[in-house]
Amino acid sequence: MLPDDGFHALDRQECLRLLAKVPVGRVVYTRQALHAILPVNFGLDTDSSVILRTSASSHLVRAIDGAVVAFETDDFDAEERSGWSVVVTGRAAVVTDPAEHERLSRTGLRSWVDVQDGVFVRIESEMVTGRVVNGAGSADRRI
Amino acid sequence: MLPDDGFHALDRQECLRLLAKVPVGRVVYTRQALHAILPVNFGLDTDSSVILRTSASSHLVRAIDGAVVAFETDDFDAEERSGWSVVVTGRAAVVTDPAEHERLSRTGLRSWVDVQDGVFVRIESEMVTGRVVNGAGSADRRI
Numbered sequence: 301m302l303p304d305d306g307f308h309a310l311d312r313q314e315c316l317r318l319l320a321k322v323p324v325g326r327v328v329y330t331r332q333a334l335h336a337i338l339p340v341n342f343g344l345d346t347d348s349s350v351i352l353r354t355s356a357s358s359h360l361v362r363a364i365d366g367a368v369v370a371f372e373t374d375d376f377d378a379e380e381r382s383g384w385s386v387v388v389t390g391r392a393a394v395v396t397d398p399a400e401h402e403r404l405s406r407t408g409l410r411s412w413v414d415v416q417d418g419v420f421v422r423i424e425s426e427m428v429t430g431r432v433v434n435g436a437g438s439a440d441r442r443i
Numbered sequence: 444m445l446p447d448d449g450f451h452a453l454d455r456q457e458c459l460r461l462l463a464k465v466p467v468g469r470v471v472y473t474r475q476a477l478h479a480i481l482p483v484n485f486g487l488d489t490d491s492s493v494i495l496r497t498s499a500s501s502h503l504v505r506a507i508d509g510a511v512v513a514f515e516t517d518d519f520d521a522e523e524r525s526g527w528s529v530v531v532t533g534r535a536a537v538v539t540d541p542a543e544h545e546r547l548s549r550t551g552l553r554s555w556v557d558v559q560d561g562v563f564v565r566i567e568s569e570m571v572t573g574r575v576v577n578g579a580g581s582a583d584r585r586i
Contacts, residue, residue: 412578435555
């Protein structure tokens with residue numbers, strides 16, 4: 301519980317359970333010295349790292365290969381004013397090992413868009429944080 | 444159109460139109476030298492700046508007041524493999540002018556959670572970018 305914002309913190313296992321429920325997350329990284337954020341579909345590997353599949357020549361790969369990034373997922377119900385968010389923070393790296401690439405290929409993870417030079421990018425789940433808000437019934441509360 | 448990732452770019456007016464359609468976005472900023480991302484509900488001011496309402500003593504306010512941040516919204520349909528995302532990049536600042544605070548109070552923007560020392564934070568829409576993906580029919584394409 302964070303006293304200054306009214307949200308409840310989730311533990312790592314709860315975060316990973318929620319992370320597995322949604323198909324899209326957002327990679328947060330630095331591009332030209334500015335914050336950048338890009339939605340992507342993703343999978344979770346057996347070690348709970350986040351796996352993306354994208355073009356080897358994409359801006360994203362050039363920006364994040366070898367860098368520490370954040371990866372966020374969430375799900376909110378605006379009517380209920382409730383929901384959750386999970387953030388994974390860790391090093392991102394293109395999967396270069398052929399055996400590992402082949403293993404990940406068998407998971408069936410595919411990009412939503414059509415690119416030719418596909419690679420897998422792994423984001424290590426070095427730090428996993430999450431929080432829930434349940435604002436139901438708070439409609440009359442200012443702020 | 445970005446040739447390396449198959450998405451279509453949106454112009455500023457299209458981005459602002461989409462931004463007005465969703466209640467929740469994500470503030471991207473730096474916290475303890477790491478990327479941080481926090482979902483928040485928001486409103487749009489008449490000058491298209493993004494308005495948040497939160498606690499004056501929150502971690503978020505301490506981290507972003509006076510800093511350049513990104514603010515992202517999106518909406519995706521996983522079945523159709525389609526959707527859009529919009530990112531506003533600009534300086535964030537707590538609204539300190541009493542008349543401006545009063546004006547924004549009349550817009551009815553409220554936080555989803557209950558905090559006492561509410562302030563408005565304005566994120567200037569200095570740079571507005573967006574993109575759409577329509578992956579329908581691409582189910583057989585490997586990334």
